Amino acid sequence: MKNRRTIRRYTEQAIPETLLNELLEVAARASNTGNMQLYSVVVTRDKAMKERLAPAHFNQPMITTAPVVLTFCADANRFVKWAEQRKAVAGFDNFQTFIASTIDAMLFAQSFCTAAEEKGLGICYLGTTAYNADQIIKILSLPRLVVPIVTVTVGYPDGQPEQVERLPLQAVVHHETYADYTPAIIDELYRDKEALEVNKQFVRENQKETLAQVFTDVRYTKANNEHFSDVLLNVLKEQGFLK
């Protein structure tokens, strides 16, 4: 786990159905809310389906080159259908249930990824799922009370990329209470990251003054964040998780 890295290029080797199921079985042992298992995963192997999904992920090539694409979903639909068949009235059409289901979906997804990496597979998370959830819902025929949260591409690694940097541990750990960051501490925590040649080149390529500007002006802009926030809030309403 300490040496893991995201894998974006895969060989043509297929993932056997038995292995995939074994990994999903292991993943289902992850903790979940009240053992209600408020999640699902849609497995995409079909080439035509991958091509339909690709635009929703801004045509990142992993979607069509990975042997398996997994869309992990927050899912209260199955539980509610069960409840309705058992004389139980489930009040699960609300935001708190959406968050519980999102947590369940993420624990299941991450356990799958760790188990897959232990078996020599490589994975890549795509955060585009929450941006274009509306498109993915249509393509995968997701019903009410189901929202796609993240997508993971899986395959055998074609090459071993460099491990990317992380902030020093003290950047993300607080003891007893949250010690907010002073300007001096921010400088210290980001110094190594900013000094990396790969990040300096990233700034030059994007013709920006600072590394932070690459994130705020190019990769995660205010306009995009706000647009896709509206899309996602609308998706939550349409799927029944928000009034």
Place this chain on the structure above:
Amino acid sequence: MKNRRTIRRYTEQAIPETLLNELLEVAARASNTGNMQLYSVVVTRDKAMKERLAPAHFNQPMITTAPVVLTFCADANRFVKWAEQRKAVAGFDNFQTFIASTIDAMLFAQSFCTAAEEKGLGICYLGTTAYNADQIIKILSLPRLVVPIVTVTVGYPDGQPEQVERLPLQAVVHHETYADYTPAIIDELYRDKEALEVNKQFVRENQKETLAQVFTDVRYTKANNEHFSDVLLNVLKEQGFLK
């Protein structure tokens, strides 16, 4: 990972600081959004702080009996502070950033838990964090753009509880598109769960007619779900993630 189980009872053995840091270092290798690491964790070891946190978790005993309590937070604060110091204007005060941060926090949390279990520790997730986020924010002094998502109690296991059941794998896996559940399939998927003696006893103890009713009428009621949805949406507004 396949044999794991949630551990709610711990021995008095302390967790060495070096081991905890090693596990958090491993966890920080988990995937995250654009390598922005939009998460933090607050480590609680102090007895008085555990006692302050306990009511926010409805006094579940793990909070005060575990040697370490970890509150995993969606955190855009550190990134935004960095951006502001680097002439970058971050438009991160929105719902999409909250979801990205929640995903980051969950991947970090789940990698921590898997690594901890590999070292012989036991963990328990508490979903109460998202219910009483407002209280936890005050106790842990969480600033704007930080929201607690889940809490994990950690310690050396005192005893080995039975592994709890899961639905059959086909309940949570769909191929190519989502095949919605027919009444016959719901019956089939939940048959084994409903037949378990422990679940039958659960129904009797709660004086209910069906297992589903225990969840909808006792454990996750519509009234509670709706109340805590309002609390959480208000927290998102107060912390700057929702207009």
